Amino acid sequence: MALKAILGGTFNPPHYGHITPALNASETLAIDSVYLMPCKLPPHKSVSVSEKHRVNMINLCCEENPKLHAELIELSLPSPSYTVKTLRELNSQTDETICFLIGADSLYNLDKWYEWECLLAYCHLIVMRRDDENFAPPPAVADWLKPVVTRDAAQLHQRKNGHVLLVDTPLKAISSTQLRNTITQKNAGALDKAVQDFIENWIPNSVIDYIDANQLYIEER
Numbered sequence: 543m544a545l546k547a548i549l550g551g552t553f554n555p556p557h558y559g560h561i562t563p564a565l566n567a568s569e570t571l572a573i574d575s576v577y578l579m580p581c582k583l584p585p586h587k588s589v590s591v592s593e594k595h596r597v598n599m600i601n602l603c604c605e606e607n608p609k610l611h612a613e614l615i616e617l618s619l620p621s622p623s624y625t626v627k628t629l630r631e632l633n634s635q636t637d638e639t640i641c642f643l644i645g646a647d648s649l650y651n652l653d654k655w656y657e658w659e660c661l662l663a664y665c666h667l668i669v670m671r672r673d674d675e676n677f678a679p680p681p682a683v684a685d686w687l688k689p690v691v692t693r694d695a696a697q698l699h700q701r702k703n704g705h706v707l708l709v710d711t712p713l714k715a716i717s718s719t720q721l722r723n724t725i726t727q728k729n730a731g732a733l734d735k736a737v738q739d740f741i742e743n744w745i746p747n748s749v750i751d752y753i754d755a756n757q758l759y760i761e762e763r
């Protein structure tokens with residue numbers, strides 16, 4: 543059974559906290575590539591730059607690393623981008639087993655997602671570590687997890703959907719919010735090397751050049 547790893551996100555902007563753990567998780571799953579799937583309008587937050595810019599930044603990440611691809615299905619679906627609807631649509635288009643990657647922070651909020659209890663009808667969920675070392679999902683999610691959670695990636699090759707895999711991905715303490723704020727600081731005149739090094743540490747160079755050329759995050763909202 544072929545597996546397809548998809549990381550959904552706002553990617554405002556994309557960063558190595560998305561890319562490095564996702565590629566690591568895909569290795570655990572013995573999958574060669576990861577699809578970055580930008581949402582059209584995220585259900586639970588506002589977005590400060592256009593869909594076009596977010597897609598262009600994702601494409602630059604993909605040009606840099608042949609293991610990365612863009613999955614643009616949500617841009618053609620109605621918004622907001624509810625994951626369960628997207629996965630249903632993807633399933634109708636492919637026989638592949640969908641492995642939907644999320645950070646642990648998303649797992650903690652899963653019970654706020656639209657029809658969240660139906661997600662596993664369409665995929666396996668792959669949970670990557672985030673900056674919180676303490677694994678403490680809310681009670682409804684903890685109960686839901688008990689019969690489906692595993693740390694054994696081999697199980698995901700045996701059935702098409704229904705597991706939640708916890709993966710020991712490298713911890714990357716970064717968020718798009720932190721990066722937007724740092725870029726805004728830089729644009730406001732904080733030209734010191736530490737600020738520049740921080741940005742270069744977390745965002746691919748071609749994406750930094752794109753952000754500069756298009757004057758993104760001049761003012762963070």
Ligand SMILES: Nc1ncnc2c1ncn2[C@@H]1O[C@H](COP(=O)(O)OP(=O)(O)OP(=O)(O)O)[C@@H](O)[C@H]1O
Pocket residue numbers: 549550551552553554559560563643644645646647648670671672673714715716717718719720
């Ligand atoms: N540093 C990280 N480590 C692990 N997972 C991450 C990391 N950053 C983001 N993710 C996961 O990637 C997915 C998409 O994240 P998103 O694009 O919202 O990035 P973000 O950095 O959390 O953004 P923002 O700060 O704007 O909320 C989510 O499932 C999120 O949990």
Ligand SMILES: O=C(O)c1ccc[n+]([C@@H]2O[C@H](COP(=O)([O-])O)[C@@H](O)[C@H]2O)c1
Pocket residue numbers: 549550551552553579581584585586587623624625626648654655656
């Ligand atoms: O379906 C939902 O209700 C839902 C609620 C919050 C987030 N999501 C999805 O989770 C992924 C990560 O979201 P975010 O907000 O962390 O960028 C992205 O693909 C979103 O569409 C989905």
